[in-house]
Amino acid sequence: MLRKFSLLLVFLVATLTVRASTILIPMDDTQTDHLKAYGITYWVLDSEIDAWWLLNYRGGSFAFQHSRAFERECLTRGVKYEVIPDAKFDAIIADIANPEKNMDAMKLEKAPKIAVYTPTFNFREGTSVQPWDDAVTLVLTYAEIPYETVYDTEVLGEELAQYDWLHLHHEDFTGQHGRFYRAYHTADWYRRQVAYQEKLALENGFNKVSQSKLAVVKKVREFVGGGGFMFAMCSATDSYDIALAADGLDICAEMYDGDPVDPTAQSKLDYTKTFAFQDFKLRRNPLEYEFSDIDHNPRRVSKDQDYFTLFDFSAKWDPVPTMLTQNHFKTVKGFMGQTTAFNKRMIKSDILVLGENKPADEVRYLHGNFGEGFFTFYAGHDPADYQHFVNDPETDLSLHPNSPGYRLILNNILFPAAKKQKRKTK
Known part of the structure; x- marks a missing residue:
């Protein structure tokens, strides 16, 4: 019984880890609607969720924590997005931080009025x-x-x-x-x-x-x-x-x-x-x-x-x-x-x-x-x-x-x- 409980706990932790993910909105020439992508990012900020502006990364991409509501909004507005594991996002941030790369990650905190x-x-x-x-x-x-x-x-x-x-x-x-x-x-x-x-x-x-x-x-x-x-x-x-x-x-x-x-x-x-x-x-x-x-x-x-x-x-x-x-x-x-x-x-x-x-x-x-x-x-x-x-x-x-x-x-x-x-x- 204890072994079954342990396996269940491992499964739940693994599931939560997989679900810990980030929405990346690429802003290079793969983006379907660059203009509405800004509206999505503003909407996320207006929902009191911080976002990242990845300067010089794929055309100045945006990123924020994943939620089904945010994903649905991207789909509704026709904005291309990618759902990536947090580990991959952390790797992107680490790459951006490389002093040899002309990139930076700017945190966006509040939707301007x-x-x-x-x-x-x-x-x-x-x-x-x-x-x-x-x-x-x-x-x-x-x-x-x-x-x-x-x-x-x-x-x-x-x-x-x-x-x-x-x-x-x-x-x-x-x-x-x-x-x-x-x-x-x-x-x-x-x-x-x-x-x-x-x-x-x-x-x-x-x-x-x-x-x-x-x-x-x-x-x-x-x-x-x-x-x-x-x-x-x-x-x-x-x-x-x-x-x-x-x-x-x-x-x-x-x-x-x-x-x-x-x-x-x-x-x-x-x-x-x-x-x-x-x-x-x-x-x-x-x-x-x-x-x-x-x-x-x-x-x-x-x-x-x-x-x-x-x-x-x-x-x-x-x-x-x-x-x-x-x-x-x-x-x-x-x-x-x-x-x-x-x-x-x-x-x-x-x-x-x-x-x-x-x-x-x-x-x-x-x-x-x-x-x-x-x-x-x-x-x-x-x-x-x-x-x-x-x-x-x-x-x-x-x-x-x-x-x-x-x-x-x-x-x-x-x-x-x-x-x-x-x-x-x-």
Whole structure:
């Protein structure tokens, strides 16, 4: 009887050992849906289960403890996964720890709370659909990562403190209504936008939209300085820094704010206030669809040659930029926007360039620190739509589940889940 009990005990222990396993989500070119893989990892973190981000291992794979619920979710969302014994996972971690390997294992501990800065008013009668898409809200929705929206009133009302991560997209923080005047000032959606922005400014105690947007920019700066993470794309990148540099100056032509521009504004710009850019020149023609020479325009890059290369970083020494550049391709197809590419000469020396088109001498992707927080600027509008025009239909990401350009956005979304580390590169 005792022998039977002992055999049963051995069998139970062996069974438990076999069942002690890990789910590995490969992120190399074998993955069926890279974008939803991030959503799975976020969902695991949101379930208060830690995960691992295996930097430079099979395209930046994810791993977490096995459960049938997690496995079912992978199957439901069409994400490729592997169930491996813990002993094999331990061997992978040991291999990653090898100082000869440019890999690292980053522990992810908490799902970041995400806010998207976006208006909710009706651009067109009976609809809140904007005349352009927003790559971040598209990919968050596709990946099934929850987010909340904020706009001027919420930001000025100190609500940013509730969030870990803030996204800014196709926004004009200079108060010039995107410089759409020449092409769209008679369009109904443009008139609605202007009326809404002016009404919102007055409700928040400002006489001009430019003053209201500057106040928003300063609140975002406080958010980042206090330890938050800000991710900006398209015109929200350069217009953000221009607004900071032009603090106290009138750079808006009469058609935008009712009075003339300060003719001496250029000489009074204060570049010490900006996050990433310096020594830029404002575009003086108010009808031009461009704010400054930060945007690398005119470009001499044809569509078939429009690619940018991600930098290789030391995973063990520079985990932050390594996380932000995880991908299954090192060369990413370029895409246009109001701000398509950053002029390399205008980027401050302490900013970390993550991706560039070296032959064209333009930067597409950069990262920096401000105070206790971080920011990333990603040029272009929609990684899966080379030249997105006003009123074009939004991108269907089910047609682009393995988009390397969209992966860069999702790298930034998961980045705050890792324990904050300052990069060691000087």
